[in-house]
Amino acid sequence: MSPPAGPGSSLQPPRARASSSRRRILHALRPAIYPIIGIWYFLRHREFHPLFLSRLLPLSLISLLVYLVLFTFAWLPQYLFLAVLFHFQGKAGAAINATFLVLGEGLVVIQGLFEGFFVDECRVDVFDATLINYGYIDLIAPHRVLFPDAPNSVKTLGKPTTRAEYNPWSFTQIAELIVCLPLNLIPWLGTPAFIMITGARMGKLSHYRWYRLRGISKNEMKKDLHNRSWEYLWFGTVAMILELIPVLSFFFLLTSAVGAAMWAADMEERSRVRVGRQVTDSERRMALPQQAEEDGPVYHDDPV
Template sequence: MGDTSALANIPRVVIYPTRDVLWTCLYPLKGIIYFIGHPFLYPLLRARLLPAFLLSTFVLLNLFFWAYLPQVAFLALFHRSGSAWVNGTFLVLGEGAAIVAILFECFLVDESQVDVFDAVLVEKGFEGLVRNYRPVSEDSLNNPVHRLGKPTKSSVYGPFSFRQIAEFVILLPLNFIPYFGVPLFLFLTGYRAGPLQHWRYFKLRDFDKRQRNAFVKRRRWQYTWYGAVYLVLQLIPGLSMVFLLTAAASSALWAVDLEKQRQQAEAQLAPSHQYRDDPLDSSV
C-alpha cells in the first residue's frame, strides 16, 4: 500500500516540477522569437542598439586584450588539458557582463525594458495590469507601444541590486573549478537574477515583500533556471544588450501565462451562481 502511494506521488513530486522547469527555460528563447516577430518593438531596440553595441564591444575588447591571457595562465595552474581556455573565456565574459550591467543596464536601458514588458502585456490583452502604473489608450493603429502613456508612478523593470553585482563578482572565482565551475557559476547567479526579471510584474500586482518572497519561493527552481539561461545570453559578446530587451519580452510572456493560470484558478474557486430549484418532494 505504501509503495503504491509513493508511486502515485511521483508525477506530482518529480515529473510535473521537472516539466515546469524545462518549460520555463524556454521563455528566454520565446522572448527572442516574439521580439523578432513583432515589429512594433523594433523602435525600442534601435534607440539603444548603437550605444549598447559600442559600449559592450569596448569593454570586452579591453578585457580580452589586458586580462584574458593572464587569467588563463593563472587558471592553468589548477586545470588540466585545455579547460583553462574555456573557463578563462567565461571568466572574462562574466567580468564584462558585470561591468556593462553597472555602466549601462541600470542607467540607460531600464526604461526601454519597462516599455517592452508593458507593451507585451497590452498586446496579450492584460492592459488592466499596466493601467495601475500608466495610462493605456484604447486605439493606436494596433501598436501597443504607441498605446502606452507616460508612467504615473515610479516604474522600474529591475532595481539596481548591489547585492546581485557583489555576488556576481564574488562567485566569478568558481570558474577556476575545472569543467563544473562554469555551470555552477551560472546556476548560483541565476538564483538571484531570475526573480529580479519579474520585479515589474510584482509591482504591477502590488505585491509587498512578504507576498513577493512567497510567490518566488513556490517557483524557486523555475526562477533559478530561468535566471541561468538569461545569464548565458548575457555572456554572448556584442549581443548582451539586445538580449536585455528580449529578456523583458520573455519575462512578460511568462507573466501572461501566470496571469492566465491565476484567472483559471480563481474561476474554479468562484462559487456557482446558477439558479437551481429545490428537488420536488416525491411524497407530495
Template sequence: MAPPSSGATQTIFVLPAKAVVSASFLYPLKGLFYFVAHPFLYPLLRTRLLPAFLLSIFVLGNLFFWTYLPQVAFLAIFHYAGAWLNGTFLVLGEGAAIVAILFEAFFVDESQLDIFDSILVEKGFEDLVSTRRPVAIEGDNPVKRLGRPTRSSVYGPFSLRQIVEFILLLPLNFIPIVGVPLFLVLTGYRAGPLQHWRYFKLREFDRKQRNAFVKHRRWQYTWFGTVALMLQLIPVLSMLFLLTTAAGSALWAADLEKQRRQQEVQSHEGPEYTDDPVDDPI
C-alpha cells in the same frame, strides 16, 4: 486489464508536453522569437542598438586585450586544458557585469519597462498595466498606447547585492568542469526573480507577498535567470538579449496572470452542474 481511455491517454502525453513547453527556462528564448516576430517592438531596440554595440565592443575588447592571457595563465595552475575555456567564461562574465551595470544604469531600463508593459497590453492585460501608467483604449500598436508612468517605475531595481555576489562568484570559474555551470546556476538564483520586479509592482505585492511568490517558484526563477545569464554572456549581443529577455519575462508574467485569473473564475463558479441521476437514499 482494460485499455486506458482516450482521456487518460491524452493526460499521459499532453500534460508532460505542456509542462516542457511552459518550462521557465524556455521563456528567455521565447522572448527572442517574440521580439523578432513583432515589429512594434523594433523602435525600442533601434534607439539602443548602436550604443549597446559600441559599449560591448569597447569593454570586451579591453578585457580580452589586457586581462585574458594573465587570467588563463593563473587558471592553468589549477587545471590545464580547461584553462582557456574557463578563462573565456571568466572574461565574458566580467564583461557582462561591467556592460550590464553601465548599460542598465544609463540606457536600457526604460526600454525594458516599455517592452514588458507593451507585451502585457498586447496580451490583453491593460487593466494590470494601467495601475502604474495610462493605457490608451484604442490603437493597433501596444507601445504607442502606453502613456508616461504616473508612479515610480523601473523594470528591475539596482541591486548592489547582486553585483557583489556576481563578482564574488566569478572565482568559481577556476574550478575544473563544474565551475562554470555552478557559477551560472548560483548567479541565476539571484537574478531570476529580479526579472519579474515589474510584475510584482503591477500586482501591488509587498515584500512578504513577493518573497512567498518567489519561494513557491524558486527553481523556476533560477532556471529562467540561468538561461538569461547565458544569453548575456554571448559577446556583443549581450545587450540585445537584455531586451529580448524582458520580452520573455513579460510572456511568462502574462501566462501566470492568465492562469491566476482562470483559477479565480473557477473558484467563484463552484462545482460544475451535472444532470447525472443520483440514487435516492431512501
C-alpha cells in the same frame, strides 16, 4: 501482508511516483523556454525593434569595445594562470574557464555602467507592451498613461504615473556578481555554478515589475518567489547564458524581458481562471482611465 492503499492513502505505486516526479521536473524546467521564445516574439513584433535600434544599439557597440579590451589584455594572463594552477584540466578547460571569467568581468562592467541607468526603462516598456499584446491592459492602466487609439502596443504606452522599474539596480547586485566571479577558477564545476547562482537571482528579479503591477507586498512576493524558486532558477540560467554573449547582451536583455512578460501572462491567465473566470475584453477597456488632452503628449522617451 500490507493492506492495499485506499483512496485517501498517501502511498503510490512506484510507476505513479515516477510519473509524478517527471511532471514536477518538467513543470520546473518549462520556464527555461521563455527566454528563447522571447527572442522569436521580439523579432516577430516590429513595433519592438525601434526600442533596441534607437536606445541600445549604441550601447551594444560600446560593449563590443569593453569586451575587446578585456579579451586583449585580460584573457591571456588568466588563461595562463588557470593552465598552470589547474594543469590537470588541460588547455581546453583552462581556455573555457578563462573565457567565462572574462565574460563575467565584462558583465560586471556593463551592468555597473549601463544596465541600471540606460536599459531598465527600455525593459519596462517591452514588458508592459507584451502584457498589453496579451490583453492585460487592466494591469498597466493604473500605473501609466495609455493611448488606446495608438497603432501598436509600444505607441500605446505613455508616461508612467507610478515608479516604473523592471529590475531595481543596487550595489549589492553588482557586489554579488563580483563575489561569484572567482567560481570560474574552479575546474569543470565552477562555470556552471557561476551561471546558475547568478541566474537564480536574475530569474527572481525578472518578475519584479509584474509583482509591482499587481500591488503585491514584499512579504507576499518573497513567499511566491520561494515557492517558484526552481522555476526562476531555470529561467534565470538560460537568460544569464544569453546575457553573457558579447555584443548581443543588450539585445537579449530585451528579449528575456519579453519572455518574462509572456510567462507572467500565462500565469496571469491561469490565476484568473482559477479564481472564477477570466476578465473580459470589455472589462479591460473599462479599466482604461478616461484621458483628456491635458494628460500631455506621448511619453518623452518614445523612440518611434
